[in-house]
Amino acid sequence: MSPAAGTPHPEWDDLDNGGAGGGALVDTLGRPMRDLRISVTDRCNFRCRYCMPKEIFGPDFAFLTRSAVLSFEEIARLARLSAALGVRKFRLTGGEPTLRAQLPALVQLLREISDVEIAMTTNGTMLKPLAAPLREAGLDRVTVSLDSLDDAVFRSMNDMDFPVALVLEGIEAAAAVGLPVKINAVVRRGVNDHTLIDLAGRFRGTPHTVRFIEFMDVGTTNGWRLDEVLPASDLVRMINERWPLEAVEAQYTGEVARRYRYRDGAGEIGMITSVTQPFCGTCTRIRLSAEGKIYTCLFAADGVDLREAMRAGATDDVLTSLIEGTWRAREDRYSELRSQSTPDLRKVEMSYIGG
Numbered sequence: 083m084s085p086a087a088g089t090p091h092p093e094w095d096d097l098d099n100g101g102a103g104g105g106a107l108v109d110t111l112g113r114p115m116r117d118l119r120i121s122v123t124d125r126c127n128f129r130c131r132y133c134m135p136k137e138i139f140g141p142d143f144a145f146l147t148r149s150a151v152l153s154f155e156e157i158a159r160l161a162r163l164s165a166a167l168g169v170r171k172f173r174l175t176g177g178e179p180t181l182r183a184q185l186p187a188l189v190q191l192l193r194e195i196s197d198v199e200i201a202m203t204t205n206g207t208m209l210k211p212l213a214a215p216l217r218e219a220g221l222d223r224v225t226v227s228l229d230s231l232d233d234a235v236f237r238s239m240n241d242m243d244f245p246v247a248l249v250l251e252g253i254e255a256a257a258a259v260g261l262p263v264k265i266n267a268v269v270r271r272g273v274n275d276h277t278l279i280d281l282a283g284r285f286r287g288t289p290h291t292v293r294f295i296e297f298m299d300v301g302t303t304n305g306w307r308l309d310e311v312l313p314a315s316d317l318v319r320m321i322n323e324r325w326p327l328e329a330v331e332a333q334y335t336g337e338v339a340r341r342y343r344y345r346d347g348a349g350e351i352g353m354i355t356s357v358t359q360p361f362c363g364t365c366t367r368i369r370l371s372a373e374g375k376i377y378t379c380l381f382a383a384d385g386v387d388l389r390e391a392m393r394a395g396a397t398d399d400v401l402t403s404l405i406e407g408t409w410r411a412r413e414d415r416y417s418e419l420r421s422q423s424t425p426d427l428r429k430v431e432m433s434y435i436g437g
């Protein structure tokens with residue numbers, strides 16, 4: 083059962099921020115605002131069919147112009163105000179975040195904000211040159227998306243003929259400079275499910291946890307169908323038959339992945355069960371699009387524009403109350419309400435809002 087509107091959920095026992103008005107900042111379902119996902123660009127060098135299908139994101143697609151995109155100073159300002167409202171983790175994403183020029187300079191600005199963790203989700207193709215400067219600038223960890231080790235399957239899924247080897251080199255480069263690395267793999271029944279035991283096997287015995295993500299109906303262009311979702315429970319069963327697994331307790335409330343460890347001590351895997359076992363009840367994420375709109379759900383149709391306010395001279399107090407008011411009014415729980423008809427609702431694209 084949900085707590086009364088605006089009261090903290092009983093699971094949140096460590097609320098430590100006041101928000102501008104004194105009481106802890108929680109939404110209508112009692113969820114605090116803890117994670118800020120920052121999309122630094124809506125562009126990408128991949129055309130993963132589940133995210134940016136070529137037919138839509140082709141040569142004529144109108145990506146954001148340079149002036150529409152927030153500057154690093156604007157991003158850092160909003161990040162600082164969010165941290166003052168309770169955010170403890172920033173995640174750089176996109177589009178492909180490493181395509182944004184001078185990205186380490188943004189990490190450096192974010193590093194000046196105290197008590198926050200800085201992570202990034204990337205397709206890994208640019209990590210070879212960028213891992214060291216990002217680490218030096220203060221990046222704490224990285225998640226690399228890699229949907230298959232089968233080169234033909236991977237080239238077809240990214241639809242730009244990018245080879246697996248390039249991503250593996252990126253993962254190695256990140257690990258070599260001391261960045262903890264997780265691997266994300268979107269699971270699409272009939273597309274890459276027959277290659278996932280290999281993927282798990284490749285990272286067994288390494289510090290890199292593979293997290294399998296159920297194919298989601300993000301945006302409106304990826305042709306999502308429920309029958310292409312392989313339930314995580316099926317995948318757990320498949321992997322368990324090969325290498326016995328046991329469930330691990332969540333490390334913290336709001337953790338996205340269900341964790342499993344190999345019984346023989348060879349590490350862990352995670353399952354992101356957004357479709358079959360939604361986790362909206364503990365969702366603490368707010369998203370900032372590259373052009374400065376905030377969204378309180380991955381499946382939202384509209385965001386609140388902070389760029390216009392900022393560029394019109396809004397003070398920190400005004401921006402803080404915009405963020406705070408947006409979070410307090412939040413009632414999103416799309417994945418819990420998902421049905422056959424919800425995929426057709428108007429939603430922002432994932433490459434725009436960030437994963």
Ligand code: SAM
Nearest residue numbers: 132133176177178203204205227266297298437
């Ligand atoms: N370009 C970067 C990358 O691919 O890691 C960051 C942005 S991407 C939108 C963030 C994450 O969302 C990736 O791990 C990607 O696999 C995942 N993703 C994209 N579309 C998805 C979908 N339809 N269902 C599930 N996950 C998806």
Ligand code: SF4
Nearest residue numbers: 126128130133177205
């Ligand atoms: Fe690009 Fe990431 Fe979307 Fe693939 S998932 S198209 S790499 S933004």
Ligand code: SF4
Nearest residue numbers: 362365379380416417
């Ligand atoms: Fe959070 Fe929306 Fe995903 Fe639910 S559907 S977990 S509210 S982003």
